[in-house]
Amino acid sequence: MFKRLGAVVLDADAITHELMEPKRLAWRQIVKAFGAGVLNDDETVNRRRLAAIVFEHAPRRRQLEAIVHPKVMRAIARRLHELRRARRMKAVVLDVPLLVETGAQRLVDALVVVTASPEVQRQRLRRKYGTSEEELNARMDAQWNLSAKAALADAVVENSGSVESTRTQVRQLWNQLVRNSPRKRPSSTSAR
Numbered sequence: 001m002f003k004r005l006g007a008v009v010l011d012a013d014a015i016t017h018e019l020m021e022p023k024r025l026a027w028r029q030i031v032k033a034f035g036a037g038v039l040n041d042d043e044t045v046n047r048r049r050l051a052a053i054v055f056e057h058a059p060r061r062r063q064l065e066a067i068v069h070p071k072v073m074r075a076i077a078r079r080l081h082e083l084r085r086a087r088r089m090k091a092v093v094l095d096v097p098l099l100v101e102t103g104a105q106r107l108v109d110a111l112v113v114v115t116a117s118p119e120v121q122r123q124r125l126r127r128k129y130g131t132s133e134e135e136l137n138a139r140m141d142a143q144w145n146l147s148a149k150a151a152l153a154d155a156v157v158e159n160s161g162s163v164e165s166t167r168t169q170v171r172q173l174w175n176q177l178v179r180n181s182p183r184k185r186p187s188s189t190s191a192r
Helices: 012-019 025-034 047-054 058-086 118-129 133-141 146-152 163-179
Strands: 008-011 091-095 110-115 155-158 187-191
Touching: 008 012, 008 058, 012 025, 012 058, 012 091, 025 047, 025 058, 047 058, 047 133, 058 091, 091 163, 110 146, 110 163, 118 133, 155 163
Parallel strands: 008 091, 091 187, 110 155, 110 187
Antiparallel strands: none
16 A cells, blocks of 8 residues: 555565575575475475464574574565665555564564454465464464554554555655654655
8 A cells, every 4th residue: 555655665475585586695595594385386485384483483483584584674674775875766665574572673664564453364364375273373472462562553454344445544654754854865665
């Protein structure tokens, strides 16, 4: 929604996919740490298999995070620096699920937390991943409680309702954070 309003979006999940492409450093470290059993026939990482391992065992999740998170955050910081130097966009949105958990909120001018009720979160996770209750719980437990994140936020978007309700909140935030901002450089916002 921010992208449609003119923001450049840096998506941590997309960057993670790039960094985990076959033969790249993160890929090699993942294969070394978790074995070739996490690979598909074409040597790409089977994310479902890897998720099953890391969400079942917290120490293994931390091991994967230690491999991936620093690389993702360096890539985001590098792209953010390049975008700020270009000065051709109104705002940059960092779509980072674990921004607060990794302590990377220092990269943004405003922290926007998108919340939804636990029931809605579960429905969406089930639809996206088709996982069992145990996997759902493990995925949700791997992140901070949304109310704790919301307490740190500069703004909160409540996303349990209709798409139009969310769109209205996003437009209002856009006007508040970007259009009315006195900043000369592009603003960076995290929305997650």
